[in-house]
Amino acid sequence: MGHLAHTEPAPLAPSSADARQTAPPGAFNLILRALIAIGLIAGWVQLSQTPTYRSVEDLLWALEAGEVTQITMERPSADSEGSFPVEWEGPGRPAYSSYPYNSEGMPVTDSISDAPEAPDGFADADHRTRILEAASRAGVPVIERDIDTDHGGFRLNYAVIASLAACLLLVAGPQPRLATRWAWFWLGVIVPVAWLVFVVLEPTPWGRSEPSPPRSRRLTGGWALLLALALGAILTSNPWYRDLFPP
Template sequence: MSVAAPVSAPAPAPVGAEAPVGRPVRWLARLLLAGWVVTLVWLSLVALRPATLADLEADLRAGEVETLEVVGGLAPQSRGYSTVELRWRSGWGRQAATAVEATPGRQATLARSGTPLDDWGARVPVVEPGLADRLAALDADVRVVEVDRPSSHGTLFGWQTPMESFWVLLVLWLTTFTVLAWHEHPQRATRAAWAWLVLLGAPLGPVAYLVLGGPAGLLRPPAPGSRRLTEGWALLLALLLPPTAR
């Protein structure tokens, strides 16, 4: 009489183990990560960061400005006032400072009513006409170029950026959310926690998810049973991120 061997039940999966990510999702995550990095590098090169006339004067005296772009300003022999924006590249990024050129009569009027605001919401100084010429005298090698104001731009992460950057970042952001929706068991944080970081922490949150969350497969997964960041702490972390990242 033969006795049947007992059938052993399959071993349960280790607590906290992450399901493997499919190859299509992994490659999409890697392409997304490359897209985020390329876009952020591009923005750091083309975006305008707020600066002051004192910053521009210091860079001119140090010989760090090759081209000074002038947008607007009061035309010669004109009366009244006009906003002038000065743009230059110092090191890696581009900067912009704004002032108001005004004739003496208008300067008194502006002093009583208040000067205009720049694109970042700060009050701009009032100066005499001919500001670009006075600044150019600080560095004989600087090239002064009059340019037109872009037809459309916006403020993103505290920078003035081209409008097309909003569409590029929107596509990256929505696609990152799609990958997260397909990724049932992300690493190092729950899916709800990563959702808060991706939603409120752009661009750092999406990049952190693609690298640390595991969809791109760039890092070794944590040990089974490792603690994960929960949604409550993730929401608090997302709200505490610096303003340039939100």
């Protein structure tokens, strides 16, 4: 009996579409890609300035780590009890939360059960005292004023719209030259910044007036998925990226 040859899966797949040079796309394609790129960048800038919810324990840990530059709290009135907002700024996106407060100094039991243990010295204090003492120790200014707590509601997210447009362009547009459609899909879904790379480079790079040289192989979907997972793990270790694209 003959022996079956064992072959390893190739990360790059041959494509008949790459047997010829890829001509530069038309004006409509270039304009569409430019609009998508502008939408992605504008959406990410918008997202970086939009407050994100964090727990009070996250604020305390950020104060301990020196990652807070300013805190804004609402001053409770006399004989007040309930939940009060707090906002803070630092590297990355601004954040907000709420804390339970009892003006009579009774023990506060409405804490976040799933949050990590608070830093030493704050476990037995009420939440407001914990925040003020932590801010004092860290030298962070605290502004007390009325806070608009309307962080919800509908907001037009340009990045989401542009990402969907890039995905539609991937499906209905010209055949990609550097990677298969599935490869770009996994890269864009897991690492959103890949959509910007896609609209800049596919099917030919911006500003290229001559046909692109042919490619005999392209990155395939399975290998792109592994690459995207690896890139995602590396990028999410960066606080700025993690705030912008939570895992």
